[in-house]
């Protein structure tokens with residue numbers, strides 16, 4: 140079997156990520172494990188955004204809100220369990236990830252469903268504005284939620300045990316869990332975008348009017364894609380809460396939604412793997428550029444602009460076969 | 470007017486106003502199963518607006534549209550398409566980044582149940598690809614299946630339009646100037662394609678080329694300023710003095 144450049148690139152990058160805890164430990168830089176785990180969590184969120192942004196052409200400017208909702212669901216359930224304060228009736232919440240992560244996925248997916256129900260009636264700039272507006276509403280809701288720390292955020296007992304196997308306090312073990320979730324999301328996402336459902340979503344991006352004329356009730360497919368993307372972002376948020384043992388509304392600030400868009404565009408829209416590269420590149424630049432100049436955004440902005448203008452498929456685009464670089468997605 | 474019972478599509482008193490302009494002015498029309506029914510009329514007569522109302526993309530201000538005996542006047546586009554009304558566009562409207570085969574396979578998929586199927590690769594499903602290939606063959610694009618729509622020649626894109634409409638296996642085809650912008654050879658090829666469809670499909674054909682219209686149509690409706698001034702068999706239309714004055718006399722007849 141002959142592998143193309145793209146496949147080589149994906150394999151090598153995933154192998155490097157798999158080897159990272161070992162390398163970091165050997166180099167005496169264990170703190171890097173948590174550092175990269177954070178990046179991988181944002182990569183999952185960026186991949187979820189790509190499902191609607193890259194494949195569906197839906198420029199959602201509020202994706203961080205779904206991420207934040209997922210994180211808060213886990214944080215609140217854990218906080219109750221840790222403090223033994225009843226949440227509903229006599230139920231004290233739980234730190235069982237099977238429950239908390241599932242709840243995070245369901246609640247953020249439900250939120251995305253409701254927000255999508257309203258937002259998807261609009262397109263273009265109105266869609267951008269309305270998703271931003273909803274995200275800001277959620278943001279301010281949590282800012283004013285004094286019971287759970289409001290502006291200051293919520294610190295909770297992060298001692299969660301995943302599936303009775305993986306202690307999220309164990310840096311390397313939790314890192315591999317996150318990497319496994321990322322691979323799972325990438326694989327399921329790949330299946331989905333190439334399925335009948337995924338083809339419908341992409342065709343809606345190309346020409347929704349034609350899709351309706353062919354007989355597709357387009358609204359419900361777009362809404363389903365939006366909810367799936369929101370639920371997946373919620374899963375990333377759940378991992379993030381476990382990663383930080385602390386959560387504050389700042390994680391769903393609108394600039395965070397902007398960051399996610401930048402990751403997707405930087406890495407390559409409509410490629411699924413591109414956003415992983417984008418998250419790595421973005422969070423790396425965000426860490427290192429400020430060392431050189433505090434006005435790093437002034438440098439970063441033009442880089443991004445050039446990329447959008449000259450490499451429509453972002454960094455990952457360089458590794459794509461020619462015919463996929465500028466047009467349709469596979 | 471012909472007996473409404475045997476009409477596949479029956480339009481009664483259709484009115485569409487754009488501000489002060491009446492683009493569709495009390496139009497009555499019926500299309501019988503199996504016929505090619507041509508709509509002719511000068512530029513701006515309201516032909517595209519009429520097609521858009523039949524397809525459900527433009528809501529009329531008044532009148533009714535019945536299809537297969539059912540009132541569809543308030544039905545949205547996608548629901549009408551599922552009932553069997555397919556259209557092609559005067560200005561090419563395809564999925565530009567998709568290959569020709571992907572375009573038609575999408576149309577086949579539209580008629581094959583819901584699309585909440587998330588796992589199997591649609592491009593490997595012979596239930597979608599085989600019929601799509603057969604239809605591309607039928608419209609003369611058999612050798613161009615893997616070319617992106619955006620890279621097809623204009624005439625080929627027009628053929629793709631027809632292929633997509635055909636792929637939904639409609640009971641009524643609304644073709645809005647299928648030869649728009651085509652060269653001589655391309656037009657001739659399209660005419661031959663339409664001739665092959667004659668008798669197999671029920672077609673409402675909007676067309677400017679009178680030679681094509683009189684060669685293919687079973688009946689012709691003449692639209693001027695949104696009004697139907699005549700609706701009859703070709704010989705009668707040719708002989709109609711009002712039509713000659715209003716339209717055929719004007720030049721390209």
Ligand SMILES: Nc1ncnc2c1ncn2[C@@H]1O[C@H](COP(=O)(O)OP(=O)(O)OP(=O)(O)O)[C@@H](O)[C@H]1O
Nearest residue numbers: 487490492510511512513514515516517518519559
């Ligand atoms: N959305 C709209 N808003 C306002 N006016 C419109 C609209 N669509 C069409 N019109 C007007 O309605 C009239 C009929 O237009 P239509 O496109 O239906 O004509 P047509 O017979 O298809 O013309 P052509 O032969 O050039 O395709 C024209 O005067 C046009 O300017």
Ligand SMILES: [Mg+2]
Nearest residue numbers: 516517518559
């Ligand atoms: Mg027209």
